[in-house]
Amino acid sequence: MSVQSTAEPRAAAREKVMCRSNVKLGFVVAIMVGIAAPFVVYPVFLMKVLCFGLFACAFNLLIGYAGLLSFGHAAFFGSAAYVTGHALKVWGLPPELGILLGTLTSILLGSAFGLVAIRRQGIYFAMITLALSQLIYFLALQLPFTHGEDGIQEIPRGYLFGVLDLRNTYAMYYTVLAIFIFGFGVVWRTVHSPFGHALRGIRDNEARAISLGYRAERFKLVVFVLSAGLSGLAGATKSLVFQLATLTDVTWQMSGEVVLMTLLGGDGYAYGSGGRSGSSACA
């Protein structure tokens, strides 16, 4: 009995180490595949997969680790796409600043939404986010700079950092890949940080986490804003890739689709949602 009880944690520890090295190997392989992929598969399709994969990862951070189902994430995705598009086309900003501006927009928007929405849970949370994102939808329909039904078209890709010509498909692809890896890294670090563990504790038993001294609302707000920002990053990148920002990006169907992408990948598993959203993206 005593032998078993000492052997067990040791085996578990060994397994954990193995697991960690497997994960590392997995990452290396995945990045290699990502680098090689555009020579085999149509690059624009891959970029679409990566953009939606990042969107799904951001969403997964919220539902998988905080247990919050937002039904309004299209608002972040779409508004970032619009702002980036406008910044690049009308203001003539370089792409890196455009993406940054788009992401900042959704971070701000996410803070506003989050403050309202996180006070409620479950179905009410979903409904509030849905209502707020419909506000954004109608704004996008009516504000002059979004051009209503036409959307913002022919967004110039420009030169990244003034040197890299993004009109070249491969340059664009590797930029998107780098953005995806960055976004995925942020999600990964968040999930495996003490913050992420506290978040899971709150998800599983909020009352207990509060009694342990965690300020649950603050945690939820931070993760909501983070998720909104990453969704914005995905949206901004998308508008750069397709040179297009339209109403489709802000509809509630888009919010629903990201939920489906994430759940198909299995909620709570970052790699699952990232990878498998490709299947949804092509549909």
Added chain:
Amino acid sequence: MTTILGVPAQALSGQLLLGLINGSFYAMLSLGLSVIFGMLGIVNMVHGALYMVGAFTAWMMLTYLGISYWGALLIAPLVVGVLGMVIERVFLRYLYEVDHLYGLLLTFGLTLVLESMFRYNYGASGLPYPIPAALRGGNDLGFVYLPTYRGWVVAMSLAVCFGTWYLIERTRLGSYLRAATENAILVEAFGINVPRMIALTYGLGVALAGLAGVMAAPIYQVSPTMGSNLVIVVFAVVVIGGLGSIMGSIVTGICLGLLEGLTKVFYPAASNVAIFIAMAIVLIVKPAGLFGREP
């Protein structure tokens, strides 16, 4: 010309009438949603798509079979109701034990399937459906011109709403239903077939959506996406009224229709968002909704 608050009285009453008609549809649809949520605990995202199926059934019956509006008014809700019961038996009954969110996702998926099916076969543009001969024309009521068909819609939807309310709150069948929501096992022990009753409830709820679809067909055009934007507004109505509250959704539906009409008069650009702003405010101030009980 008389003016009220600087707005011509004609425009005001006209928009209020329009709001009343929209409100009638909101009330009928949110009633079904509310009944379904109250009894089954399912957030029925597919409601809008079934409303669209109701309208399409009426259109198909007229086009392919030559069945008139009056026949469709009876048959289309039945078709939608049966479809709903099939959905309930095949999918939804496995979801009662799990979180509400899964029901929402399943019905969202069904919405996509139904809408795509109709879009594939009939295209995205609207198909016209004629107003039945008996209800053409209109009356000038002095302060506003009332087309007969729109008056019919308002009257009919009020009758249907209060009929449903009566059925659930005042009859024996309704009392069984309410008891089954409180404690299904106990009611089953009394010898009542609860699963069948739940299927019937779902069928009834979506049949209301089908009926609303038939009534909407002559006003709005019949198109695959006619339900998808409406359903979000209707959700807002249900949430404002209080999830599961029947009277709440009827009253809120009509009130919000009127609110929308009023915003169209005073600040047209905000008319689409008025309902969502109202919803956000209500949820912050009184999260259970205007007529709901605190969960």
